[in-house]
Amino acid sequence: MSSNIEEAKKIIAEVLSVYPEKTKKKREKHLNVFEEGKSDCGVKSNIKTVPGVMTIRGCAYAGSKGVVWGPIKDMIHISHGPVGCGQYSWAARRNYYIGTTGVDSFVTMQFTSDFQEKDIVFGGDKKLEKIMDEIQELFPLNKGITVQSECPIGLIGDDIEAVSKKKSKEYGGKTIVPVRCEGFRGVSQSLGHHIANDTIRDWVFDKATGKEIETTPYDVAIIGDYNIGGDAWSSRILLEEMGLRVVAQWSGDGSIEELINTPKVKLNVLHCYRSMNYISRHMEEKYGIPWVEYNFFGPSKIAESLRKIAGFFDDRIKENAEKVIAKYEALTKATIEKFRPRLEGKTVMLFVGGLRPRHVIGAYEDLGMNVIGTGYEFGHNDDYQRTTHYVKDGTIIYDDVTGYEFEKFVEALKPDLVASGIKEKYVFQKMGYPFRQMHSWDYSGPYHGYDGFAIFARDMDMAINNPVWQMAKAPF
Amino acid sequence: MSQNPKHVLDHFNLFREPEYVEMFENKKKNFENPHPQDKVTEIIEWTKTEEYRDLNFKREALTVNPAKACQPLGAVFVALGFEETMPFVHGSQGCVAYYRSHLSRHFKEPTSCVSSSMTEDAAVFGGLNNMIDGLANTYAMYKPKMIAVSTTCMAEVIGDDLNAFIKNAKEKGSVPQEYDVPFAHTPAFVGSHITGYDNALKGIMEHFWAGRERHENETINIVMGFDGYSVGNIREVKRILQEMGISALILSDTSDVFDTPTDGTFRMYMGGTKLEDMKKALDSKATVSFQEFNTPKSLEYAASLGQKTMSFQYPIGIRGTDRWLLALSELTGKPIPDSLRLERGRLVDAVADSTSHIHGKKFALYGDPDQMLGLTEFLMELGAEPVHVLATNGGKEWEEKMNALFASSPYGAGCHAWPGRDLWHMRSLLFTEPVDFLIGNTYGKYLERDTGTPLIRIGFPIFDRHHHHRYPTVGYQGAMNVLVKLLDKIFDEMDKNTNVPSKTDYSYDIIR
Numbered sequence: 001m002s003s004n005i006e007e008a009k010k011i012i013a014e015v016l017s018v019y020p021e022k023t024k025k026k027r028e029k030h031l032n033v034f035e036e037g038k039s040d041c042g043v044k045s046n047i048k049t050v051p052g053v054m055t056i057r058g059c060a061y062a063g064s065k066g067v068v069w070g071p072i073k074d075m076i077h078i079s080h081g082p083v084g085c086g087q088y089s090w091a092a093r094r095n096y097y098i099g100t101t102g103v104d105s106f107v108t109m110q111f112t113s114d115f116q117e118k119d120i121v122f123g124g125d126k127k128l129e130k131i132m133d134e135i136q137e138l139f140p141l142n143k144g145i146t147v148q149s150e151c152p153i154g155l156i157g158d159d160i161e162a163v164s165k166k167k168s169k170e171y172g173g174k175t176i177v178p179v180r181c182e183g184f185r186g187v188s189q190s191l192g193h194h195i196a197n198d199t200i201r202d203w204v205f206d207k208a209t210g211k212e213i214e215t216t217p218y219d220v221a222i223i224g225d226y227n228i229g230g231d232a233w234s235s236r237i238l239l240e241e242m243g244l245r246v247v248a249q250w251s252g253d254g255s256i257e258e259l260i261n262t263p264k265v266k267l268n269v270l271h272c273y274r275s276m277n278y279i280s281r282h283m284e285e286k287y288g289i290p291w292v293e294y295n296f297f298g299p300s301k302i303a304e305s306l307r308k309i310a311g312f313f314d315d316r317i318k319e320n321a322e323k324v325i326a327k328y329e330a331l332t333k334a335t336i337e338k339f340r341p342r343l344e345g346k347t348v349m350l351f352v353g354g355l356r357p358r359h360v361i362g363a364y365e366d367l368g369m370n371v372i373g374t375g376y377e378f379g380h381n382d383d384y385q386r387t388t389h390y391v392k393d394g395t396i397i398y399d400d401v402t403g404y405e406f407e408k409f410v411e412a413l414k415p416d417l418v419a420s421g422i423k424e425k426y427v428f429q430k431m432g433y434p435f436r437q438m439h440s441w442d443y444s445g446p447y448h449g450y451d452g453f454a455i456f457a458r459d460m461d462m463a464i465n466n467p468v469w470q471m472a473k474a475p476f
Numbered sequence: 477m478s479q480n481p482k483h484v485l486d487h488f489n490l491f492r493e494p495e496y497v498e499m500f501e502n503k504k505k506n507f508e509n510p511h512p513q514d515k516v517t518e519i520i521e522w523t524k525t526e527e528y529r530d531l532n533f534k535r536e537a538l539t540v541n542p543a544k545a546c547q548p549l550g551a552v553f554v555a556l557g558f559e560e561t562m563p564f565v566h567g568s569q570g571c572v573a574y575y576r577s578h579l580s581r582h583f584k585e586p587t588s589c590v591s592s593s594m595t596e597d598a599a600v601f602g603g604l605n606n607m608i609d610g611l612a613n614t615y616a617m618y619k620p621k622m623i624a625v626s627t628t629c630m631a632e633v634i635g636d637d638l639n640a641f642i643k644n645a646k647e648k649g650s651v652p653q654e655y656d657v658p659f660a661h662t663p664a665f666v667g668s669h670i671t672g673y674d675n676a677l678k679g680i681m682e683h684f685w686a687g688r689e690r691h692e693n694e695t696i697n698i699v700m701g702f703d704g705y706s707v708g709n710i711r712e713v714k715r716i717l718q719e720m721g722i723s724a725l726i727l728s729d730t731s732d733v734f735d736t737p738t739d740g741t742f743r744m745y746m747g748g749t750k751l752e753d754m755k756k757a758l759d760s761k762a763t764v765s766f767q768e769f770n771t772p773k774s775l776e777y778a779a780s781l782g783q784k785t786m787s788f789q790y791p792i793g794i795r796g797t798d799r800w801l802l803a804l805s806e807l808t809g810k811p812i813p814d815s816l817r818l819e820r821g822r823l824v825d826a827v828a829d830s831t832s833h834i835h836g837k838k839f840a841l842y843g844d845p846d847q848m849l850g851l852t853e854f855l856m857e858l859g860a861e862p863v864h865v866l867a868t869n870g871g872k873e874w875e876e877k878m879n880a881l882f883a884s885s886p887y888g889a890g891c892h893a894w895p896g897r898d899l900w901h902m903r904s905l906l907f908t909e910p911v912d913f914l915i916g917n918t919y920g921k922y923l924e925r926d927t928g929t930p931l932i933r934i935g936f937p938i939f940d941r942h943h944h945h946r947y948p949t950v951g952y953q954g955a956m957n958v959l960v961k962l963l964d965k966i967f968d969e970m971d972k973n974t975n976v977p978s979k980t981d982y983s984y985d986i987i988r
Contacts, residue, residue: 020612049569051592052610053617059570074508082629082664083539084546088574090919092581096487098500102903102926103519104511109922114539115665120633130537137531138538138900141511141519151568151630152665155599183568184599184630211509230487237499247507257509327477335481403588404617407742423576426586430742444486451479451490458484472740 004394008033011396011412015405023050030400036393041384045376045399048187054403056351056423057377059183061085063192065148067275068200069179071095071226071251072259073105074143076135079112080128080160081150085183086112094440096230097253104141111135120152125163132167132176143256144175144208146199154182164203175256177203188378188400189353190274197278200259205286210260218244218313219265223280223291224272224355227252229445234452235296239269241327242306242320244313250276263287267312269294271448272354274376274383295355296448297456298363299332328450336366339457342465344368346416349409351401351424352438353377358390360419360438363447363456372413375401403427417464432472434463529904533897540900541919543842543935544869546664547672549575550702551626552589554676557706557728558754560621560745562590562614566603566636567628569593582704582937583734583945588744590614594630603631607641611657612650618744621751623651625659626676632663656751658683668869670770670844673702677728678774684751685758690782695723695760696808697783699774701767701790701846704917704936705949706730708957712948713766716801720810725749725757735946762807766790766950767846769874789877790846793854793955794823819952826956827858830963833988835859837966841915842866842902843935845874848893849881851915851934854955856885858962863891864905870895899923913965932965934958 012031016024027050032042049055058066061079066089069077079086091108099105113131115124132145145167147160160178168176179199181192220239225232232252239246247265248258262268268280268291280291292312294305303325310321346369350357357374364371374391375398376383384397391397396413398405403424410418410428418428419438428435436442436459444459446452478493479485490496504510522528548565552575555563565572572591579587590613592606607625614623625638638659646653660679662672677699698717703709710731717724732747757763763778765771768787775785784807791800797820801812837860841851845867852862865878875895882888894901899919906914906927914920914927917935924931933941934949948954967988974983 018617020616023609023613023616048595049593050609050613051594051606052564052590052613054588054590054614055569055593056573057569058573059568062570062573082546083542083544083668084549084571084574084629084664087542087545088549088578090541092577098504100516100520101922102900103523104516110541112539112542113537114542115629117663117666120665127537134535134538138528138535141516151628152633155630155633183570184595187595189570213507230491233491233496233499236503237495240499246503249503253503255508255510258507261507331477331479331481338481402617421577422580423573423587426580426584427742430586430736430738430740432738432740446487446490451477451485454479454481454484455486455490457481458486468738472738474739 002394005033005035008394008396011409015408018404023053026050027402027405030398031405032397034388034391034393034395034397039385039388040381041387041391041397043384043397043399045384046187046190046378046380049400055400056403056421057188057400059189060181060185060192060195061148061150061183062089063189063275064179064181064196065089066093067189067226068193068196068251069146069148071097071107072254072256073097073099073107074255075146075175076106076111076139076142076144077146077148078131079110079150080124080147081113081152082115083112085150086110093226094228094443094445095252096227096233102139106139106142115152120156123156123158124153125158125160128158128160128163129167132163136171144177146177146179148179149182151183154180154185175204175208190378190380193275194278197276197282200279201282204256204259205263208256208260210257213247213261213264215264216245217266218317219247220244220267220269221248221250221258221262221265222246223250223268223270224276225249225252225448226272228439229441229447231446231448231452234446234449235271237451238296238302238306238324238449239309241324242310243317250279263289265289267292267309269309271296273386274354274379295359295362296452297360298366298453299328299450300366301359301362302450302453331450331454335454335457339461340368342461345370346464347372347413348417348419349373349413349415350438351375351377351398351406351420356438358383358387361390363453364460366453367457367460369460371395372415373398373409375399417460432469434466434469436460436463524907526908529908532901532904539898541922542868542898543866543917543919544668545578546629546669547662547667547675548626548628548664549578550669550672550674551660551662551676553579553669553702553730554673554680554728555624555626556587556733557730557748558622558624558680559748559750561748562588562618562620562623564590564592564610564614564623564625565628566592566607566625566638566641567594567631571628578937581939583707584942585734585736586742586744588618590618599630599634602634603636604641604644608645608648608650611642611645615651615655620745622656622658624676624680625657626662626672629664632661632665656683670702670767670869674771674773677771678777680754681727681774681777684754685781688758691759692761692782693759694808695725695757696804697757697760697763697778698724698726699763699765699771700726700728701765701770702844702936704938705945705947707735707945708948709950709954712951712953716816716951719813719815720804720808722804722808722810725753725760727754727757727763762786764788764804764807767844769845769870790850790950792850792950792958793857794820794827794952795857796850796853797951797955816952823952823956826959830959831859833966834962836861837913838863838911839913839915840864840866840902840906840911840929842868842899842920843916845870847935849877850950852878852881854958856887858959859887861887861891863909863911864894864902865891866894866897866902868896868898903927913962930965930969932961934961
């Protein structure tokens with residue numbers, strides 16, 4: 001065992017010593033050090049969070065409304081229950097879209113049933129019916145409705161499925177999707193993704209019909225890109241330049257029509273495996289559509305991914321992939337020439353959700369940086385297996401990290417950059433560490449694709465080499 | 477390809493480049509099956525009409541873009557204002573992630589708060605074990621001096637009993653018997669964040685005060701209420717109290733915890749009302765609230781123990797601050813010092829200098845009930861007309877108070893209070909009964925975009941402008957800051973509307 005592995009294990013042991021015995025036993029399964037050659041990261045995952053530890057995780061509602069369904073722009077997503085959930089998640093995720101908000105698009109709006117005590121006591125189904133009527137009247141161009149259940153719905157026994165069916169019929173077969181994503185279900189956002197995927201299967205694929213479109217042998221769908229800061233756009237442009245036809249975006253800047261037409265594509269290209277592997281597997285089983293995971297962070301992974309995707313098509317597409325890679329070579333080279341000397345050898349600690357705890361590692365490495373710690377908010381075992389292809393020997397791995405642990409790990413490893421979320425940002429900045437939010441791109445972006453890599457490089461440089469960090473310590 | 481590492485294009489400009497614009501058009505045309513543009517235009521125009529306004533105001537069930545949050549947010553906020561206190565929210569964990577994000581996005585500060593992380597099994601069997609383990613973990617890891625417990629709607633729906641649970645947890649040794657664990661039930665389906673503030677504050681008062689004998693002294697307790705400007709406002713109130721020589725205790729002082737330095741150390745806890753002081757606060761002769769509609773139960777409780785109570789409506793502006801100072805003076809027997817008289821004079825001076833630019837301007841505003849009362853009064857003092865005043869979490873009583881306030885000034889004629897309405901109602905109002913300026917939180921920018929009404933950001937949350945929470949909005953100094961905010965926007969709009977060369981720029985004046 002190398003000395004850095006031993007050192008890291010010692011740090012973990014020290015951090016664990018704060019816990020009461022019972023909690024220590026639970027938490028030690030989630031913390032480990034990656035050892036080269038192993039097939040996983042040696043941590044347990046997708047397990048209930050220990051109470052009272054300050055988890056960074058969210059809930060199933062966040063996974064469904066906030067992640068999967070919320071970005072579908074021409075449908076109205078009702079936050080069904082008390083006012084808070086919809087309020088706190090209102091327009092907070094930067095799912096960019098193009099449309100006239102309030103008229104034909106609704107992403108950055110907060111539709112809520114604003115449950116009152118009487119709705120809890122007598123049930124909210126009648127209210128939900130009325131809400132749907134009022135939506136139909138005031139927002140006539142909406143192309144569908146989803147009901148995003150908050151905690152009380154499942155506890156008071158409301159029948160949102162019956163309401164949805166009834167109203168769908170009344171409105172001539174309109175797509176109305178009841179989603180059982182109550183926040184107490186599961187252990188994190190993750191179950192919400194799964195539940196939302198299943199409702200697309202059951203209430204869109206199996207029921208909704210769209211306008212007929214002609215198909216081509218080059219039709220693909222982008223799955224699991226939420227277009228944060230425009231990520232899906234700077235990805236789509238590469239696929240189109242390669243000669244592929246992108247029929248659908250799931251779900252950033254997406255529309256119901258695109259969801260409906262997806263089962264006609266030849267290949268699903270999957271970015272966020274965690275949140276949309278379910279629907280990809282379903283389409284594979286039911287419609288025989290293969291899916292392929294790709295990674296559009298940083299030029300190395302982008303080139304690898306373009307070739308991998310092209311491998312599913314004919315020689316023309318394969319040649320085009322090479323042309324696209326060549327086209328952007330000058331940009332990539334100039335970006336690396338400019339920023340790499342400023343970032344070479346810098347270390348990064350990550351803690352994010354979805355795919356990013358592994359997917360962004362290549363982009364950092366393209367800039368000469370090293371990721372020395374990473375972990376998932378709501379990853380599963382298959383995420384940690386995939387992570388082994390990205391991380392280096394001795395990388396510290398923390399699953400569902402607690403506030404305490406993260407602070408202590410950073411203190412011990414002293415990275416040059418911490419990359420995590422809004423709840424972590426100010427903690428580490430106070431400690432004097434450069435920080436980038438890796439959920440919202442810290443209000444920047446896109447980070448996907450070649451265009452995005454230049455922005456990513458600029459932002460990491462801006463964070464790490466910012467003059468403010470030299471002034472954190474007073475000279476007196 | 478437009479990207480260039482020498483001058484990196486990010487989302488602001490990248491997507492305006494021709495290759496992206498073309499891509500968007502093709503995506504829409506080929507794959508979105510969009511409504512025809514003339515249909516979209518027709519509906520856009522229809523939403524601006526009287527007809528749409530009437531339909532919109534007939535809504536009974538649907539809420540769109542409300543200006544309120546839920547109870548536990550207020551409970552977490554008030555708890556953070558106590559010395560080394562960790563807010564502990566019993567229920568689903570996602571809620572806590574939301575409160576922390578929401579407060580951090582506003583204050584640009586860390587927000588520490590834990591959850592008991594209840595899941596499906598707890599929904600069936602109750603969350604007692606989550607409380608027992610949760611308190612033990614929080615106590616061991618974060619070493620708070622106090623853990624203040626509140627609830628999410630999940631715990632409320634299944635009927636978890638905090639009192640019994642906390643007792644039980646103490647018996648199981650999660651925290652020492654004598655350790656401070658105040659609690660409050662804060663169901664999200666009752667009231668709003670201001671209700672949660674009130675319930676949680678009352679819970680903390682009860683914890684420290686119940687069953688103890690009271691020995692009245694000359695100290696005054698000050699309750700500020702939920703306030704996005706708490707950093708600036710609490711410091712300003714402390715300064716005023718000091719100027720007056722009043723012995724006072726702020727019950728929940730969030731001014732330091734939401735304004736910690738960047739100097740190499742993360743302070744999970746900073747400042748706050750000392751727990752010892754909170755105990756002593758029972759003996760204070762009075763509890764004075766800054767926000768009447770925000771604190772009824774806490775005041776009622778204080779009064780039930782024999783304290784004098786008094787409440788104001790977010791004392792901002794000239795007369796609001798006058799009343800507050802006069803009341804404090806009467807309560808304590810301390811005269812209002814010349815320094816404050818001077819401050820007042822300077823504020824009146826500033827108003828006199830600028831009033832001609834504000835006079836007769838029409839405003840629409842929305843926010844919490846007391847803040848609306850305070851701002852409305854100030855606007856009328858400036859000769860402005862607060863035409864639409866909306867509080868999603870305001871009720872009948874608030875409406876009556878608003879109407880009385882309108883009636884007290886000629887500038888209130890024709891003005892209207894809108895309790896229980898949301899920002900989609902406001903959108904209609906801004907089309908059918910337009911105003912010159914809108915005052916509200918960050919979400920008001922959507923109204924600004926849709927209706928063209930310039931937005932002046934005063935309220936909570938403010939996510940898209942930085943650091944304004946550091947400057948007071950209350951007292952004479954606060955009024956000065958608000959005045960400058962209003963004027964800056966008014967002057968900016970004047971310039972924007974007079975800057976076309978050879979067409980309108982004769983009014984593009986250098987002196988105003």
